[in-house]
Amino acid sequence: MRIEDHPILGPAKGEATIEIEVDGRKIPAVPGEMISSALIAAGIKVFRRTHGKGEARGYFCGIGQCTDCMMTVDNMPSIRTCITPVKDGMKIKTQSGHGKWEV
């Protein structure tokens, strides 16, 4: 859920004027925000499945350190979604294991 108004920070600066595609589903995004933020705002929490057991993983450290939030972005696997900004029309896929290089 987006925080539209905030007692200290005031109203949200950006509006969700662009769209990204996640596993074929279109979701709104705010220009400049990180991919992970658009996903969480849309209620998507599972970003990746582990190589061995296929367990769900998601947003964890938020600063590009833990690599738990990696997804396949525009056919590039293992993109850290917490430090990668959205772009209009970006195609994002839930990644399994190390993902596949499709460039």
Place this chain on the structure above:
Amino acid sequence: MLTTDVAVVGAGPAGLLAAVDAAKAGAKTMLINEYIEPGGQLTKQIHKFFGSEEHKAGIRGIDIAAKLFKEIDELKVDKRMATVVWSIFHSNILGIAHDGKSEMLRAHKIILATGASENAFAFPGWTLPGVMGAGAAQTLINLQRVLPGQRVLMVGAGNVGLIVAYQLLQAGAEVVAVLDALPYIGGYSVHSAKIARDGVPIWTSHTVKKAHGRESVEGATVVKVDKQWELIPGTERELEVDTICIAVGLTPLTELAWLAKCKFTWVPALGGYVPLYDDKMETTVKGLYVAGDCAGIEEASTAMEEGRIAAISAVESLGLITQQRAYALRAAAYERVKEFRIGPFGEMRDQGKRFIWREREKYEGRV
């Protein structure tokens, strides 16, 4: 190959001040940062800082950051954002990458201000989406303006846990409880009082036994612990939460200092392994300085002063300011830092810093 007088790695509080002071002294300065925008944790800190006027007390982190960004621009610091430093060679060459392209950068002096990462805390279910660092939740709510969930359990009642719990309330989430395995609240009472006023229970001598959920967090079992931190059977409680935040300390991010072959020592009060350095913040590798959390976990106020000390020493070494001037500026910075290195926690960190200086002197004696 790119060249610069001073390369600052990390644009958080330490790095920003280092870049400002280096550029002010006339050094050609490059500020490199992995995130797309500078500020580090400052841009997430919507609370007011402590200390006296000269420590920017009473000002919110976000406003301190805004002022520093202006200075950086006015001083024409070469800002390289969304740029990763992927290695360090021969102690003065950095491998940097931006937008998929790599370049080499030769810097006469390098200041590492890479900050820290949050400690993880493993319990059954801790890998479920919905379990995240408290700082990660803070990034989401204050920088990205997105709520991680509706009902949050905060694990850790130190300052980070307490402050982020309050900021989650401000952002509109419900904080179900704040736990700490210690028998007391570790953070300042000014922070615990704020969340207590809002009716958030703080359970000391408690920990998480398990996070439940199939694809993401749907609940948590919390349990009492005894003085040996053993779980006490029969004291379990079920909580309906969709988010579990972990606030159990920080670890210095020191990869580049390791790669540069700096000597390290172990200082628990400062978060673990830290490079050896002297009172100029210079490591055992000549021309390589550290500042802020990567030199030992403290706070933004001390990080800014360390950034200044490192920059002053670097420009002194470059011959841009006199020894006397550098000495006076460092003395003034240490005077300002003093206030933050007293009290039960501050004292431990102060001793940690002095231990590092002594260890470095010992090392110098050996080589």
